[in-house]
Amino acid sequence: MTHDVRSEKSGDNLWKQLVSLFRKIPSDGYILIGMLLLYCVNSFWLKRRIGGGAGTFLRCHFNDLCAGVFIMAYINLLLHSKGTRIRTLPLILLICLAAGMVWEFFAPLINSRSTTDLLDLACYVAGGFVYWTIERTCPFRGKN
Secondary structure, eight states, X not given: OOOOHHHHHHHHHHHHHHHHHHHHSXXXXXXXXXXXXXXXXXXXXXXXXXXXXXXXXXHHTHHHHHHHHHHHHHHHHHHHTTTOOOOOHHHHXXXXXXXXXXXXXXXXXXXXXXXXXXXXXXXXXXXXXXXXXXXXXXGGGTTO
């Protein structure tokens, strides 16, 4: 039985190409994927199985917290193409507050099923803080 060195090298080369590709993805791309996964896990599994105060938080506020993180990751992913990003905590919190205000105060005007909830607004802002914390502490953030 002969051993084909070329296939090993091409396998190694493919692996190196994949690693290189993943290193080029801005950290905000990973954060977006993470938030989408958390949203799905919460929507389709957690909030149906957990009761009490934690269940109430998962049903009523957790997705708003994730939305604050998601919004900032999306904005910075778009800004990445221009070589810039929003990094300062006050600006991140202001953007999340503005997005939350639009959703909590404007949405009820156009959708009768929507209600204004100040705790949801606080969760948007808290999501901005979570985003800022992730960006400052996670090792995968790279130089983007």
